[in-house]
Amino acid sequence: MTALADQAAPPVDDETALSRRMRSQRRSGRDRLVTAAGVVVLLIIWEVAARQVDPILAAPPSAVFTALIGMIADGSLPVAVWESAQPFLVGYLLAIVVGVPVGLLIGRFRVVEAAIGWLVIAGYAMPMIALTPVFMLWFGLGFAVKAAMVMTMTVFAISINTWNGVQNVPRTLIEVGTAFCASQPRILTQIVIPSVIPSIMTGLRIGIGKAVVGIVIAEFFTAIGGIGGVIIDAGHSFQPDRMFAAVVVLMLAAVALTGLIGLVERRLAPWNRSIAGGAH
Amino acid sequence: MSGDLAVDVRGVSKVFQDDKGRQVQALQDVSFQVRRSEIVALTGRSGCGKTTLLRIIMGLEQPSGGSVTVDGVPVQGCGPNRGIVFQNAELLPWRTALGNVEFGLEARGLPKAERREAAERAIELVGLGNAANRRPHELSGGMRQRVGIARALAIDPAVLLMDEPFSALDAQTREKMQGELLEIHQRTGKTIIFVSHDIDESVLLADRVVTLVPDPGRLHGVLDTGFGDSTDLDERRSSAEFALRRHELLQLVHGREIQQQDGVSI
Numbered sequence: 001m002t003a004l005a006d007q008a009a010p011p012v013d014d015e016t017a018l019s020r021r022m023r024s025q026r027r028s029g030r031d032r033l034v035t036a037a038g039v040v041v042l043l044i045i046w047e048v049a050a051r052q053v054d055p056i057l058a059a060p061p062s063a064v065f066t067a068l069i070g071m072i073a074d075g076s077l078p079v080a081v082w083e084s085a086q087p088f089l090v091g092y093l094l095a096i097v098v099g100v101p102v103g104l105l106i107g108r109f110r111v112v113e114a115a116i117g118w119l120v121i122a123g124y125a126m127p128m129i130a131l132t133p134v135f136m137l138w139f140g141l142g143f144a145v146k147a148a149m150v151m152t153m154t155v156f157a158i159s160i161n162t163w164n165g166v167q168n169v170p171r172t173l174i175e176v177g178t179a180f181c182a183s184q185p186r187i188l189t190q191i192v193i194p195s196v197i198p199s200i201m202t203g204l205r206i207g208i209g210k211a212v213v214g215i216v217i218a219e220f221f222t223a224i225g226g227i228g229g230v231i232i233d234a235g236h237s238f239q240p241d242r243m244f245a246a247v248v249v250l251m252l253a254a255v256a257l258t259g260l261i262g263l264v265e266r267r268l269a270p271w272n273r274s275i276a277g278g279a280h
Numbered sequence: 281m282s283g284d285l286a287v288d289v290r291g292v293s294k295v296f297q298d299d300k301g302r303q304v305q306a307l308q309d310v311s312f313q314v315r316r317s318e319i320v321a322l323t324g325r326s327g328c329g330k331t332t333l334l335r336i337i338m339g340l341e342q343p344s345g346g347s348v349t350v351d352g353v354p355v356q357g358c359g360p361n362r363g364i365v366f367q368n369a370e371l372l373p374w375r376t377a378l379g380n381v382e383f384g385l386e387a388r389g390l391p392k393a394e395r396r397e398a399a400e401r402a403i404e405l406v407g408l409g410n411a412a413n414r415r416p417h418e419l420s421g422g423m424r425q426r427v428g429i430a431r432a433l434a435i436d437p438a439v440l441l442m443d444e445p446f447s448a449l450d451a452q453t454r455e456k457m458q459g460e461l462l463e464i465h466q467r468t469g470k471t472i473i474f475v476s477h478d479i480d481e482s483v484l485l486a487d488r489v490v491t492l493v494p495d496p497g498r499l500h501g502v503l504d505t506g507f508g509d510s511t512d513l514d515e516r517r518s519s520a521e522f523a524l525r526r527h528e529l530l531q532l533v534h535g536r537e538i539q540q541q542d543g544v545s546i
């Protein structure tokens with residue numbers, strides 16, 4: 001293995017632990033109750049504290065909720081969500097379509113690893129936010145720049161996790177293929193790819209978080225439309241209730257999408273879950 | 281002679297490069313023959329090259345010198361005349377027990393119906409008919425090992441190779457599996473070569489025991505066992521032959537040390 005590969009080998013995100021916890025948590029009724037109580041207490045503290053402050057600076061949950069209802073009723077929120085969702089989806093899907101094959105190729109072929117492995121590591125390590133101004137020059141201020149930001153933020157996480165997965169395919173399983181005279185394509189489709197699916201799903205799950213940051217950053221900079229646009233506009237016009245409402249929507253969307261990926265993973269790789277979950 | 285010969289290992293050597301580029305001689309000039317339908321055990325201390333030898337016979341490893349022929353045909357990579365059972369079963373976790381058994385048949389390009397039938401037969405043979413649709417993580421260690429055996433048997437190889445097939449099992453399960461192996465051997469008449477660390481297991485199951493010694497791995501001796509026609513494990517274990525062969529094998533494996541002890545005690 002090359003030095004690059006060794007660097008790439010450990011689990012590839014600090015968010016991994018968090019998302020794994022979200023995924024594998026099987027809560028008892030009591031745990032749920034405690035969580036609910038925690039949420040209520042936090043909301044009460046927030047409510048009380050926010051009422052002491054100038055309404056230009058903060059909004060209590062009640063006001064945020066009212067704003068949220070209002071924004072749904074007047075259609076501004078659904079429009080904004082839809083405006084964000086489209087480039088989000090396009091960018092995210094592009095990241096999958098590019099990231100997974102690239103990761104597979106780097107992991108499977110030394111030449112490809114030597115050629116572009118460094119690029120993926122650099123891309124993953126670098127704060128892509130720094131590229132936003134350049135992206136605005138290249139892609140303008142509309143749909144394209146948002147999709148491009150999402151894609152760039154996400155693709156490296158997906159690639160590097162896929163790559164990592166290919167490297168961790170047990171050599172012994174590949175040998176099973178060799179011993180039973182399986183052809184190379186058969187080894188790839190029947191052994192390598194199924195082994196890598198859990199790693200790909202990890203990449204997709206981490207990618208959701210990255211993609212959400214990407215879309216928001218793009219909309220902050222361009223300040224045109226979408227949830228990010230709503231947040232910026234509300235901030236600039238001193239409407240913290242609207243701002244927080246948009247932030248809450250963003251948060252819920254990210255959690256829901258991560259959960260969705262977890263669901264897909266459980267369908268695609270049920271064996272993995274029962275092996276990993278067995279430790280708890 | 282050649283009609284009776286299943287495996288011919290001739291002057292096999294193997295040199296590995298370790299990570300620091302040094303040469304490690306894992307095997308040096310190893311020769312032995314296995315007759316058809318014979319059970320042969322490979323035994324010896326850790327690192328004496330048992331696994332390497334088995335992998336060379338399987339075609340997973342190229343010998344640095346010498347040659348192996350199976351049924352008169354030189355070994356070049358994998359081949360349908362040999363099936364291998366790995367030490368830790370090595371099942372594909374996303375496939376059911378039956379699916380795992382089918383794997384080797386798929387690689388051979390058998391039609392689906394035939395594949396299914398052969399796999400079902402093999403899985404019945406190892407007594408797992410009612411666990412056929414479970415995934416490996418839903419099986420016990422012994423069941424997994426049996427799926428591994430079924431996978432190798434399903435392709436109907438002339439020679440069955442097994443690397444410490446029972447070493448990961450608890451004593452009771454191991455004993456049961458040993459009995460089953462003898463039964464399978466009776467029913468199928470396969471030639472079997474298995475690696476074992478266990479003196480008792482080697483003597484009990486094998487018709488002949490090949491012992492290797494390390495640094496470099498070379499042949500040390502071959503011991504004929506021979507329990508007549510008895511395939512009953514308990515019967516074998518309580519026989520006078522067993523105690524005798526067991527002692528002989530211990531002597532062979534530990535060489536001088538035991539002789540010296542004997543000398544002292546006399």
Ligand SMILES: Nc1ncnc2c1ncn2[C@@H]1O[C@H](COP(=O)(O)OP(=O)(O)OP(=O)(O)O)[C@@H](O)[C@H]1O
Binds near residue numbers: 324329333
């Ligand atoms: N791929 C390899 N590269 C370098 N050295 C190797 C390799 N495989 C085996 N060896 C060396 O060859 C020797 C024999 O190894 P082998 O695994 O065949 O021993 P073994 O008899 O099966 O031992 P054990 O009983 O512990 O399984 C050892 O010294 C080992 O370090």
Ligand SMILES: [Mg+2]
Binds near residue numbers: 332
């Ligand atoms: Mg070994």
